[in-house]
Amino acid sequence: MNADSRTRLNQKPEWTALAKHREELGEVRLRELFAADPGRGAGYTLQVGDLHVDYSKHLVTDETLRLLRELAAAADVFELRDAMFRGEKINTTEDRAVLHTALRASRDAVIEVDGENVVPGVHAVLDKMAGFADRVRSGEWTGHTGKRIRTVVNIGIGGSDLGPAMAYEALRAFTDRELTVRFVSNVDGADLHEAVRDLDPAETLFIIASKTFTTIETITNATSARNWLLTELKADQDAVAKHFVALSTNSEKVSDFGIDTANMFEFWDWVGGRYSYDSAIGLSLMIAIGPDRFREMLDGFRLVDEHFRTAPAESNVPLLLGLLGIWYGNFHDAQSHAVLPYSHYLSKFTAYLQQLDMESNGKSVGRDGEPVQWQTGPVVWGTPGTNGQHAYYQLIHQGTKLIPADFIGFAEPVADLLPGLVGQHDLLMANFFAQTQALAFGKTPDEVRAEGAAEELVPHKTFQGNHPTTTILARELTPSVLGQLIALYEHKVFVQGAVWNIDSFDQWGVELGKVLAKRVEPALTEGAEVPGLDESTKALVAKYRELRGR
Numbered sequence: 090m091n092a093d094s095r096t097r098l099n100q101k102p103e104w105t106a107l108a109k110h111r112e113e114l115g116e117v118r119l120r121e122l123f124a125a126d127p128g129r130g131a132g133y134t135l136q137v138g139d140l141h142v143d144y145s146k147h148l149v150t151d152e153t154l155r156l157l158r159e160l161a162a163a164a165d166v167f168e169l170r171d172a173m174f175r176g177e178k179i180n181t182t183e184d185r186a187v188l189h190t191a192l193r194a195s196r197d198a199v200i201e202v203d204g205e206n207v208v209p210g211v212h213a214v215l216d217k218m219a220g221f222a223d224r225v226r227s228g229e230w231t232g233h234t235g236k237r238i239r240t241v242v243n244i245g246i247g248g249s250d251l252g253p254a255m256a257y258e259a260l261r262a263f264t265d266r267e268l269t270v271r272f273v274s275n276v277d278g279a280d281l282h283e284a285v286r287d288l289d290p291a292e293t294l295f296i297i298a299s300k301t302f303t304t305i306e307t308i309t310n311a312t313s314a315r316n317w318l319l320t321e322l323k324a325d326q327d328a329v330a331k332h333f334v335a336l337s338t339n340s341e342k343v344s345d346f347g348i349d350t351a352n353m354f355e356f357w358d359w360v361g362g363r364y365s366y367d368s369a370i371g372l373s374l375m376i377a378i379g380p381d382r383f384r385e386m387l388d389g390f391r392l393v394d395e396h397f398r399t400a401p402a403e404s405n406v407p408l409l410l411g412l413l414g415i416w417y418g419n420f421h422d423a424q425s426h427a428v429l430p431y432s433h434y435l436s437k438f439t440a441y442l443q444q445l446d447m448e449s450n451g452k453s454v455g456r457d458g459e460p461v462q463w464q465t466g467p468v469v470w471g472t473p474g475t476n477g478q479h480a481y482y483q484l485i486h487q488g489t490k491l492i493p494a495d496f497i498g499f500a501e502p503v504a505d506l507l508p509g510l511v512g513q514h515d516l517l518m519a520n521f522f523a524q525t526q527a528l529a530f531g532k533t534p535d536e537v538r539a540e541g542a543a544e545e546l547v548p549h550k551t552f553q554g555n556h557p558t559t560t561i562l563a564r565e566l567t568p569s570v571l572g573q574l575i576a577l578y579e580h581k582v583f584v585q586g587a588v589w590n591i592d593s594f595d596q597w598g599v600e601l602g603k604v605l606a607k608r609v610e611p612a613l614t615e616g617a618e619v620p621g622l623d624e625s626t627k628a629l630v631a632k633y634r635e636l637r638g639r
């Protein structure tokens with residue numbers, strides 16, 4: 090691969106061809122595209138596993154898609170994909186392989202990093218997790234006083250929180266109702282306080298999730314949790330082993346904390362934090378849904394991995410979704426991307442995707458160290474419909490910004506919900522379909538007039554339409570479908586990072602704030618002089634101390 094040639098992405102003929110095509114298309118109207126091709130609705134769809142993906146409501150023609158695929162080919166996306174699956178060190182700034190796909194590889198697969206097959210280790214940890222999860226679920230694992238565990242508290246942040254927290258919500262219908270899981274991430278003590286205040290410590294298991302085991306928020310919360318537990322139980326250090334387990338790549342730090350490394354579930358530096366909830370980081374989820382359903386979820390991931398690895402460009406769904414994002418971000422100046430799940434269970438889905446996408450592709454320097462000269466990752470945002478409809482959809486429909494959106498919905502409600510529900514799922518999904526229709530086709534001034542609107546209100550009641558959306562529809566939100574969805578977004582993000590020639594697997598941008606926080610803390614507590622503190626921050630620190638009466 091030639092990194093230099095990718096750096097000058099916007100000088101490549103494939104890029105120029107897309108820019109020219111964009112100009113020629115001008116303000117292409119979805120109404121016109123559908124009028125010109127009545128088969129578009131059914132034709133612009135792809136299937137991957139259980140996911141039906143409709144991309145007909147995009148501002149694209151066959152030619153657009155062809156040109157986008159050519160751009161991907163010119164950027165060596167598939168070569169980089171193959172290098173990732175082979176275990177090559179494509180995270181160049183950290184000199185690491187990128188092998189979250191190995192976390193869901195089948196037992197007999199062979200994937201080597203530095204000449205060693207990593208798959209047996211992955212399955213050994215999964216088996217160990219399954220054994221532990223079964224013991225907790227059955228009540229065989231007891232706390233220090235002999236009581237069974239009723240609540241699991243996962244303490245972690247970023248990738249060690251968002252994934253399991255999102256998936257626990259998503260799969261709540263599949264959880265053991267006798268056991269609940271809570272998640273603590275914020276270094277604000279209020280988070281831990283609210284999570285444990287009504288718990289019986291004798292029935293509580295803390296899972297300390299941290300890839301590095303050095304993350305200050307997590308170690309601080311874990312230390313406070315240990316203090317709480319030992320004080321409440323009036324127990325000594327021995328009690329820790331029955332109430333604390335760790336998920337980490339760092340056995341030394343785990344044992345320094347006082348957790349028996351026999352109760353540590355390991356993963357590896359080739360798993361990025363935001364790609365890790367299908368590793369040991371998913372232990373809380375596995376305890377909640379059971380090992381079998383966790384494995385079904387892994388099967389879902391693997392299904393989409395295989396699709397991404399083998400499907401031709403024309404039917405490769407992650408490639409398509411990645412390229413559509415590039416079309417809007419690089420050729421229409423779209424700045425953001427909304428993800429709008431029509432499932433209450435996916436309430437944390439977009440928050441999870443924010444880390445996946447924005448920490449991966451929020452970069453402005455290419456893999457060769459040169460500044461990129463094109464837009465990279467979008468701002469990802471959104472909450473579940475229909476709540477968003479009553480809040481910010483106004484701006485999507487009638488504001489001045491182009492906001493491409495993904496709509497995710499399901500034909501069946503997940504669980505046996507309350508018996509008294511009055512056809513709520515069809516109502517939810519009626520909104521789902523109606524919104525993408527309204528966004529795409531809008532309402533013309535003539536249509537508004539025909540409804541008898543007063544002339545002065547016509548411009549206010551007109552909907553321009555032409556707001557592009559992808560619809561992802563599946564029968565039901567099962568563990569496998571969740572795995573499929575996450576893998577789909579992981580690979581979409583991969584495609585975009587590959588085209589933009591950035592390292593999607595490092596996260597140097599989070600470091601500076603951490604270093605400065607460490608430096609500022611003594612100024613808050615002791616009023617220490619912090620060398621190099623700027624005047625604005627110095628004044629704010631002084632104000633803070635004054636407000637705290639220091």
Ligand SMILES: O=P(O)(O)OC[C@H]1O[C@H](O)[C@H](O)[C@@H](O)[C@@H]1O
Nearest residue numbers: 247248249299300301304362599
């Ligand atoms: O799992 P940990 O090592 O505690 O890291 C937790 C999180 O914090 C870091 O600052 C990174 O930005 C994230 O990528 C990571 O997921």
